[in-house]
Amino acid sequence: MIERFETFTTNIASIYKNIVKIKKYEMNKIGLKGTHVTCMNFLNNSPEGLTAAEICVLAKENKAGISRVLADLLEQGLVEYVNAEDTSDKRKYRAKVILTPKGISYAQKVNAAINNAVSFGGSDxxxxxxxxxxxxxxxxxxxxxxxxxxxxxxxxxx
Incomplete structure (x- = not known):
């Protein structure tokens, strides 16, 4: 049982570290951060938009982290809030976020990087x-x- 634990945890840790490296390397090429990958991927797969709360659940991330990522993406013109007249922090959390045309273009690059990494990782x-x-x-x-x-x-x- 202990050997299974060690094998499982060390391999999961190794996979996670490599995912972080891949995200950092691939996102640096397009001027984004590794933390943007998951958010952009979920938004790209939901053209009708998602709220920050929905992204938190899907990504299994905390509210503060997702809020920072969305603020970065908004600043770079990659996302926008839909039908949000009041964009205070509380309202933003419940407002739908969608990718802008520029965001869609970046998301396609993100998805290509994801596909390459997943294909390579499972190639055997x-x-x-x-x-x-x-x-x-x-x-x-x-x-x-x-x-x-x-x-x-x-x-x-x-």
Missing amino acids: LSDETRTVFYSALKTISANLEQYCDELERNDEHE
Whole structure:
């Protein structure tokens, strides 16, 4: 069991570190930061727009981090708020955000970089192995999330 833990955690940590490096390298080429990747990807996949709250849930990121990313993207003219007359911080969090035409162009570059990295990372896997891997990864993630929720609930009752 300990060996499985070590194998799992060291490989997940290694994958995460490499993802951070790839994001940084690829985004530097187009003048963005690695933190922009996830947000741009979700917005590109949702042309009708997303609220900051929805992006937080999808990206599993905190409100402050997503707010900073959106502020950066807004400043660079890559996103805009839709139908938001009042753009105070509270209202922005609930307003839909969409990519601008410039943002769509950048998102296409982001998606090309994502596709290259994902293809390279899984290049030695068969379709069947890839399907099993992602299914297992999703299950482990959901189970660990449930385990953490239970830990938090137990902590509240003590």
